Amino acid sequence: MDNLLHIENGGIVKRSDIPLVSFDSFATILSEFVENDGYIVQFFALVEGDKNKLIAVVRNNQLFILSTEVGENFASLTATASEKFHMFEREIAEQYGIVPKDHPWLKMVRYHANYRGAPDAFGNNYSEDIPGNYSYFQVEGEAVHEVAVGPVHAGIIEPGHFRFQCSGEEVFSLEIQLGYQHRGVENLFTEVPLKRLPIIAESIAGDTSIGHNLCCCQALEALGGLSVDPGAQIVRSIALELERIANHIGDLGALSGDVAFNPPAAYFGRIRGEFLNLLQVLCGNRFGKSLVLPGGISQIMTAEQSTIIEEKLKELEPEIRHVCDLLFSAHTVQARFEQTGTVSNQMARDLGLVGYAGRASGIEYDARVTFPTESYRQLPANRNEMTNGDVNSRATVRKEEISHSIHLIRLLLNKAGETSSTTIMQDFTLEPDALIITINEGWRGEISHCLMTDAEGKIERYKVKDPSFHNWTGLAMSLRNEEISEFPLCNKSFNLSYCGFDL
Amino acid sequence: MESILSLGLALLAAPLFPGIILKVKALFVGKKGPPLFIKYYTFVKLLKKGSAYSTSTTFVFAAGPIISCAGAIMVLFFFPIGAIAPVFSFHGDVIVLFYILGLGRFFTIAAALDTASPFQGMGAAREAFFGTLAEASIFAILILFYRMNGSLSFADYFTGLQPISLTSPAGSLLLLVIVSLFMVLLTENSRVPVDDPATHLELTMIHEVMVLDHSGPDLALIELGSFYKLFFYSAFITLMLCPLDPARGLLNLPLFYAVLALVYVAIGFIESVTARFKMRRTPKFILTSCTLVFFAAILTMGFNK
Numbered sequence: 124m125d126n127l128l129h130i131e132n133g134g135i136v137k138r139s140d141i142p143l144v145s146f147d148s149f150a151t152i153l154s155e156f157v158e159n160d161g162y163i164v165q166f167f168a169l170v171e172g173d174k175n176k177l178i179a180v181v182r183n184n185q186l187f188i189l190s191t192e193v194g195e196n197f198a199s200l201t202a203t204a205s206e207k208f209h210m211f212e213r214e215i216a217e218q219y220g221i222v223p224k225d226h227p228w229l230k231m232v233r234y235h236a237n238y239r240g241a242p243d244a245f246g247n248n249y250s251e252d253i254p255g256n257y258s259y260f261q262v263e264g265e266a267v268h269e270v271a272v273g274p275v276h277a278g279i280i281e282p283g284h285f286r287f288q289c290s291g292e293e294v295f296s297l298e299i300q301l302g303y304q305h306r307g308v309e310n311l312f313t314e315v316p317l318k319r320l321p322i323i324a325e326s327i328a329g330d331t332s333i334g335h336n337l338c339c340c341q342a343l344e345a346l347g348g349l350s351v352d353p354g355a356q357i358v359r360s361i362a363l364e365l366e367r368i369a370n371h372i373g374d375l376g377a378l379s380g381d382v383a384f385n386p387p388a389a390y391f392g393r394i395r396g397e398f399l400n401l402l403q404v405l406c407g408n409r410f411g412k413s414l415v416l417p418g419g420i421s422q423i424m425t426a427e428q429s430t431i432i433e434e435k436l437k438e439l440e441p442e443i444r445h446v447c448d449l450l451f452s453a454h455t456v457q458a459r460f461e462q463t464g465t466v467s468n469q470m471a472r473d474l475g476l477v478g479y480a481g482r483a484s485g486i487e488y489d490a491r492v493t494f495p496t497e498s499y500r501q502l503p504a505n506r507n508e509m510t511n512g513d514v515n516s517r518a519t520v521r522k523e524e525i526s527h528s529i530h531l532i533r534l535l536l537n538k539a540g541e542t543s544s545t546t547i548m549q550d551f552t553l554e555p556d557a558l559i560i561t562i563n564e565g566w567r568g569e570i571s572h573c574l575m576t577d578a579e580g581k582i583e584r585y586k587v588k589d590p591s592f593h594n595w596t597g598l599a600m601s602l603r604n605e606e607i608s609e610f611p612l613c614n615k616s617f618n619l620s621y622c623g624f625d626l
Numbered sequence: 627m628e629s630i631l632s633l634g635l636a637l638l639a640a641p642l643f644p645g646i647i648l649k650v651k652a653l654f655v656g657k658k659g660p661p662l663f664i665k666y667y668t669f670v671k672l673l674k675k676g677s678a679y680s681t682s683t684t685f686v687f688a689a690g691p692i693i694s695c696a697g698a699i700m701v702l703f704f705f706p707i708g709a710i711a712p713v714f715s716f717h718g719d720v721i722v723l724f725y726i727l728g729l730g731r732f733f734t735i736a737a738a739l740d741t742a743s744p745f746q747g748m749g750a751a752r753e754a755f756f757g758t759l760a761e762a763s764i765f766a767i768l769i770l771f772y773r774m775n776g777s778l779s780f781a782d783y784f785t786g787l788q789p790i791s792l793t794s795p796a797g798s799l800l801l802l803v804i805v806s807l808f809m810v811l812l813t814e815n816s817r818v819p820v821d822d823p824a825t826h827l828e829l830t831m832i833h834e835v836m837v838l839d840h841s842g843p844d845l846a847l848i849e850l851g852s853f854y855k856l857f858f859y860s861a862f863i864t865l866m867l868c869p870l871d872p873a874r875g876l877l878n879l880p881l882f883y884a885v886l887a888l889v890y891v892a893i894g895f896i897e898s899v900t901a902r903f904k905m906r907r908t909p910k911f912i913l914t915s916c917t918l919v920f921f922a923a924i925l926t927m928g929f930n931k
Contacts, residue, residue: 270748272828278827381827383819383897384902385655458907459902459904606904
């Protein structure tokens with residue numbers, strides 16, 4: 124434990140200060156850390172000259188960083204320590220061809236050739252179309268049948284492949300294969316001029332544009348020595364909460380639609396639009412694009428806008444309460460939500476679930492409380508009462524978060540007397556030889572960006588982690604021994620991002 | 627002549643009523659909803675299209691829609707719509723007719739299996755299972771009617787000497803039968819809470835998933851067949867609800883269609899206020915309908931002394 128370096132969310136770390144330990148002690152320290160209620164924020168590879176480095180950023184209620192040097196392979200921590208490493212190790216193998224030996228399920232994450240031209244870890248020929256060379260988990264037996272869904276779906280949703288191993292209606296195993304939307308976001312960040320970074324960050328996942336862009340801008344501000352005035356921080360926090368409310372409401376409506384209970388689906392659909400419109404009032408874009416810039420915000424919030432938001436909230440809050448009552452008090456809906464797609468607290472801890480999916484399974488972690496940024500230091504935390512880990516809990520947590528977020532926006536609006544000026548995209552230089560981690564609680568959960576600069580202050584490595592990276596496994600586990608017909612409901616209760624995962 | 631007129635009117639009017647369901651559901655969620663004649667427009671649109679066939683399918687796939695639609699139409703030939711004597715009738719026709727509907731289902735299932743898609747196999751298994759359970763209720767109803775009326779033909783049930791209606795001596799028992807038959811109607815016609823006709827989620831579908839591969843005129847036939855099937859069950863309930871005098875002939879029709887429309891409104895109402903059941907719980911729902919009729923059958927022992 125002593126070797127772990129304590130770092131701050133959004134604080135600069137000199138690259139030379141990152142502790143470098145032998146792989147054995149790296150493995151021992153991390154194994155011990157994750158066993159004692161520690162979770163992984165980032166775990167990625169980096170090639171420095173001819174050295175292959177692994178960097179891990181972990182958290183309990185504080186953030187720590189550790190690095191090690193490995194050769195062409197290393198002993199998998201998934202095999203020996205915890206499932207929390209699973210996806211990260213696969214990603215390392217895919218991005219740099221550094222193979223985690225004895226990894227229990229080593230297959231590609233997003234289907235692309237590795238960055239350094241090393242032999243491919245999975246034996247894929249990338250001139251061929253996806254899916255390439257990979258096997259699925261198989262269940263043998265007389266009554267077992269396999270159902271393959273996607274990547275092209277019946278609704279207008281993103282592509283993903285779901286492979287069910289079923290016996291009759293019961294699902295034994297669900298394996299989720301994504302990667303169909305891989306755009307090479309991380310490398311794009313290192314190639315384009317600085318002023319384009321926020322635009323790319325906003326497009327990582329279209330429904331989380333504020334969340335991802337906040338992470339990006341906070342990193343650039345710290346490295347570029349820019350300060351953000353309190354008025355701008357308030358607007359950023361309001362925007363993040365509006366994004367959260369809009370998405371939660373949209374999902375509650377969709378959950379209702381999935382169980383064929385139409386009235387809330389229609390009402391919530393309209394109310395979601397009202398919140399997107401509030402974002403438009405704030406910045407001119409319904410998804411909050413171009414609002415957050417390094418150094419501040421592009422539009423100041425005037426008293427007029429503040430009044431519009433306040434009055435709209437006053438009008439919408441009782442409506443939301445009534446529709447929630449309608450949804451949560453209908454017995455037939457309760458019968459569908461309760462004890463469906465349960466992820467036990469132990470399972471959620473083993474997988475390291477984040478966001479509402481984690482909170483619904485009793486993991487209290489909320490980055491707004493543990494690693495507060497912007498105005499969150501002065502704001503109250505939320506409490507969730509329903510933590511059974513089923514669809515009902517995930518829906519209830521969202522309901523509670525909606526009213527909490529409305530409360531937060533009210534508090535922020537009252538503070539908004541503090542002045543703020545608009546920022547335009549300016550030229551700035553980044554601190555050389557530095558690493559920075561930014562964490563924000565997006566509506567899905569913990570979003571984290573990690574940025575490393577080289578000796579000239581150019582971005583050498585940009586690592587993005589969407590909460591979906593942790594939670595897709597949670598969805599797969601929620602389907603164990605569940606009926607296959609409950610899949611759409613479970614899927615919607617998690618509502619994970621495809622492109623946020625695919626990057 | 628009256629019989630043929632009434633049948634023709636029913637065949638023309640059947641696609642109108644599902645429009646009522648859509649309208650009711652739309653009103654519940656505060657929307658205007660599609661026009662009442664939407665099903666006619668869709669039908670014409672589908673007829674204008676071509677059908678696409680997968681190379682892995684055989685003649686069974688093409689036969690499915692035709693047989694299921696023909697089966698549903700055939701039932702209406704034997705049904706006293708508006709208590710007007712049906713076109714055909716013979717002793718025992720009810721049993722034959724329910725099996726003709728069963729034959730239609732058999733071919734729909736066979737066509738679904740013919741596509742070799744994993745979804746369709748799943749849907750077929752569900753449809754066969756729930757259809758089997760619903761059959762128990764239907765035959766319990768037929769047994770009860772035989773006890774009450776001594777007949778096994780639709781014509782005798784509603785146009786015979788002792789018509790079955792709420793006002794007949796054992797009429798109160800019909801309340802149980804009506805509830806039960808309504809549950810069967812929801813099951814057999816893939817309505818909420820058993821199935822969701824509006825969903826696009828293949829994994830949860832029962833009936834819809836079996837017809838996913840059908841297109842154009844084939845799909846039009848399937849839709850038409852489903853309108854007639856729903857019309858038949860709704861008309862069955864309507865005749866139990868409102869006693870009509872067979873002697874009045876065509877004059878019965880306005881009242882009949884008014885009550886029929888109410889049955890469709892009830893379907894729309896149920897679909898608006900309930901969510902779908904878990905698939906695992908659905909058999910309980912269907913078997914409840916069987917229990918209700920069985921209970922009614924036991925009670926008739928008191929009336930028929």
